[in-house]
Amino acid sequence: MLSTQSAQIVRSTLPVVATSLGDITELFYRRMFEERPELLRDLFNRANQANGSQREALAGAVAAFATSLVERPDERPDAVLGRIANKHASLGITADQYTLVARHLLAAVADVLGDAVTPAVAAAWDEVYWLMANALIAMEARLYAEAHVDDGAVWRTMEIAGRREETPDTASFVLRRPDGLPTEPFVPGQYVSVRVELPDGAHQTRQYSLSTAPGRDAWRITVKRERSADGRVPEGEVSSWLHAHARAGDTLEVSLPFGDLLLPDGDAPLLLASAGIGITPVLAMLEHLVVDSPDRTVIVVHADRSPTYHAHRLELSALVERLPHASLHLWYEDTTDHPASAAPHVNEGWADITRLTLPKETLAFLCGPLSFMQIVRADLLAHGLNPAAIHYEVFGPDLWLST
Structure with missing residues (x-):
């Protein structure tokens, strides 16, 4: 929880900081890599740095965390932090690296905003950073302990x-x-x-x-x-x-394995919606259900370019067939001259969740391109699903909070 004085300052400066976060994160990464070029070479994703998606994801996460601190002071935004902590653990990030980030990130804030960053403003945003950093450090320490390894030894x-x-x-x-x-x-x-x-x-x-x-x-x-x-x-x-x-x-x-898109125990109906290579976690979930929860109601939706480019197409169908209360719904952009196109569960065009009947209390798990998941999420909310029942996995920087 932010101190009362810092909360007031962060609330009043959040609009200008949020507007400038793109410039701040660009300067932050540039200066950090100038000092420590091995981080870009051996730790950070060079492609995501080049296309700007990592900067955008960092800006979105900082803005979401700070907004949560001032608008919901009694809650810690674990949903924002959990995905980051798992990604960090999979890279072997350790607590000492947060000090380096703090130095360059807060210096970038001061340089971009100039005279607007008074000592009191700097102290308030330093408090925001360390609340976020220490929460991540604690989460990552728990992940390492659960994996029975020393911090970073993954x-x-x-x-x-x-x-x-x-x-x-x-x-x-x-x-x-x-x-x-x-x-x-x-x-x-x-x-x-x-x-x-x-x-x-x-x-x-x-x-x-x-x-x-x-x-x-x-x-x-x-x-x-x-x-x-x-x-x-x-x-x-x-x-x-x-x-x-x-x-x-x-x-x-x-x-070692990490990630927070976790298939829950219980008997709640499931919607597993994927597109393209996003099918991969769905396969693991379905195979697990075949063994551990074969009577669970499962609706499987997958969208792809064509049957030819649908990875594990036959495996997916075989797994669904082994679940007596599961149904499969496929959408392909192109079904030309492919025998799989004649199956009754195959559709042409973009995936359309609105055509499906979802049981009450359905839990949804989405994996695929961001645009696909945003459309599906909007359709699920229109179906009446609770936002808390919709979970997702992003391959690459999490830009959900930035859109």
């Missing part, structure tokens, strides 16, 4: 036990421990980080959802090769490297 060497080409632009990789011991447990919906060394010597990391249920002696991830808008030049540094170089028998640096 990296493991994993062997690629198998590779399968799923579509023209996706491949799945089965990962196992080289020592033959079982892989660590996880909850359906979680992800791991994969860190690779690129040709220029940089070490870049990306997160990939685990696409099979827990309880096996191996993990599986499914990687889509990211390309530029013209479809020719690869944009995804790590995905392109994995597609080009990762083969059975090779080893990869992989983190």
